[in-house]
Amino acid sequence: MQKEYKTITEISGPLVFAEVDEPVGYNEIVEIETPDGQIRRGQVLETTSDHVAIQVFEGTGGIDRESSVRFLGETMKMKLTEDLLGRVLDGSGQPIDGGPEIEPDKREDIVGEAINPYSREYPAEFIQTGVSAIDGMNTLVRGQKLPIFSSSGQPHNDLALQIARQATVPEEEQEGGESEFAVIFGAMGITAEEANEFMDDFERTGALERSVVFMNLADDPATERTLTPRLALTTAEYLAFEKGYHVLTILTDMTNYCEALREIGAAREEVPGRRGYPGYMYTDLAQLYERAGRIKGVDGSITQIPILTMPSDDITHPIPDLTGYITEGQIIIDPDLNSQGIQPPINVLPSLSRLMDDGIGEGLTRADHADVSDQLYAAYAEGEDLRDLVNIVGREALSERDNKYLDFADRFEAEFVQQGFTTDRDIEETLEIGWDLLSMLPKEELNRVDEDLIEEHYREETEEQVTAD
Template identity: 85%
Template sequence: MKEYQTITEISGPLVFAEVDEPVGYDEIVEIETEDGRTLRGQVLESSEGIVSIQVFEGTGGIDRNASVRFLGETMKMPVTEDLLGRVLDGSGNPIDGGPEIVPDERQDIVGKAINPYSREYPEEFIQTGVSAIDGMNTLVRGQKLPIFSGSGLPHNELALQIARQATVPEEDEEGDGSEFAVIFGAMGITAEEANEFMDDFERTGALERSVVFMNLADDPAVERQVTPRLALTTAEYLAFEKDYHVLVILTDMTNYCEALREIGAAREEVPGRRGYPGYMYTDLAQLYERAGRIEGKEGSVTQIPILTMPGDDETHPIPDLTGYITEGQIMMDRDLNSQGIEPPVNVLPSLSRLMDDGIGEGLTREDHGDVSDQMYAAYAEGEDLRDLVNIVGREALSERDNKFLDFADRFEEEFVQQGYDTNRSIDDTLDLGWELLSDLPKTELNRIDEELIEEHYHEDETAEAVQAD
């Protein structure tokens, strides 16, 4: 370990120092200031004779007389099963007043990419207890399914609801001993939001099966680059070495990308779209692709990244690139939120690309796919008719069209709307779907197998009268 006093420049969160030997990329650095403080950093760029270092705690108090020590190793996360129930800061240090972490081992936070040959295809259903997700955009073990939200929308409440309620029913029934754990990584959130998260975790008891990483808005932006990697390293350890089914919730990825842009500007990089680094796609892929399952391993890592779209713009680089990498998206809607719908999930632009493999006989119920398809079609038709009503008025529509309008209203008010404290099983969700579909004439249920209609359709006098007409 060599020590230098060769700092040449301090720029934002970066420190530049001269060296006389090669220094490895991502190597951990200790910087000792004149007042005796020791700050940690990481080598961001290494070229002949000079290195740039990003300092996790910020560069305040560092001057050119500070000492720089290169430790010869990359950043590692101390991992152990005892992390469950703990609250850590964005750098992985305990902040819950509990004992120091005694790790079973220390793992590199960059992680290893899962060999595509060893990946097991995701096809086991995860029940979140949220009908708009379970029924219409099903989450599957090993999937990465982001939530696209907007500033001011209640994505935090939805994230907490999923963290409290998520289970793997199939594994519970089999009783194979696999347990469920939640890794919650918060980046750039306010102290008020952090208090809300912790109050909810403690009130509901969800903290017992969770590991929480907290990077606050006033913490250094550089730390935001480390937080999700620490969270995912912990998730991989619990999943692939301790056989847990791990759900990783990362919020807010927009704050993470803003940190990338800030550091890129400090390095005077040539910016890409809207000022974000050109390598942002690669950087996000390194995080998202750490979700998955491995053949021969009982555990799994499932990701729900949450991002707020600046200006509610779906074409913004952050949601745009995220959509390319992940397997779908859950869209939160400002209009539904203004109507008091909780959670305000718009199922029409939402998508789970792995849903078809995670539902059906042996996974959920055999009618799941048909019910979901039929509700999509009926709700979409009701939405189109709402536009027509604005032009010609409801009186000009046929009785059939009015049925679809009523279905769209009930779908939002009874199926999507459930509040943040209601936990619906998949059976509850599908039974509710049949209740809504039974308001439509049987002849309109053209996406459902006839045997399923005979088994689940609720006959009523109104439906029979419309069918007779």
């Protein structure tokens, strides 16, 4: 039976406090009816034997002490069906695309359940994003959580769209080649202009047909942002573990999500942690990120790419710092590369995919993938170091060998990293470009590549052409 009260005692920011005469369940869904008949939804954020704190999703405007509070006796659930593919929903899971109401096959609690560690299957299959700096150097693996660290004004949204558009599991990576690929796109706190860009791209490229899009805009209530990623991940779990899809979940922008946590914490007058963020933010983020993975005996998988903008481009800020502890690497968007017109401006040196070694190699992508990646890293790092030296002594003071590494670094950025946001490269093309670049260097410098691979792939003519130039 629904319990109804008219006992609101305080309204503070996105929170409503009310007296109760018996305990109410944590996370229980609440309906608040204003005197003029409007219905606002919320959930119980804190509960004791005689009062509750209610987080209101649609904002507290119009709510006063005369409003009635109804406790529905259930937690927030997501309506789930395979027909969600191709749909656009708001940040609270309601359709906003003009389509029919959702007719669910089932409804699931959005909090989700942790994957039993014993049942987890270790991520080991390659996901091809079509982006050379990721596929070749920081490979994404099925079931992994690999965030993108960016900063304000950088084209991380363009990269997110490119990955959503191009990502696929190559047929040879699929067990039996039967699982389909789907994308869950959760946007939190984005502007209306960004939302229009996202939707135009999804519709123009046809990516929407295999996607479910959740849109929480900047002018939507901040508390709704705490729901959006959970609704998205609940949908991902349904498609992956019950329908057998390989699901790529892109969440942007996690910084806006964390700001919503800070706003709610301030309204609750909690003791703040680092830089004013709640002390439980690590646990909260872990609850989201750890919903990625694979389960033994289940065909589907959930791979996460959370995107966050680092305030002041500070990687030690609590949001990227805690995200880095929980996830398996990071892709770094570099403002300097962006200012040079490199698209996508991914700096491969500080970027990392901790599961890359398990997703590449013979029988997975190509036998030379690991060697090419290692050698490209080493050569580019040396070229970067020499750029600093050139600023001091000038290029004329460097040896012929050093000048080759400088040329390598320039071409690596211009040919390997640079590809634009519309170019889709398969892994074969990415590695062929890598060999073209490595062939600029003398064979004796390729000390991280197996000799048999050098004999098979090294382009002698490329070295002669570079010398002639």
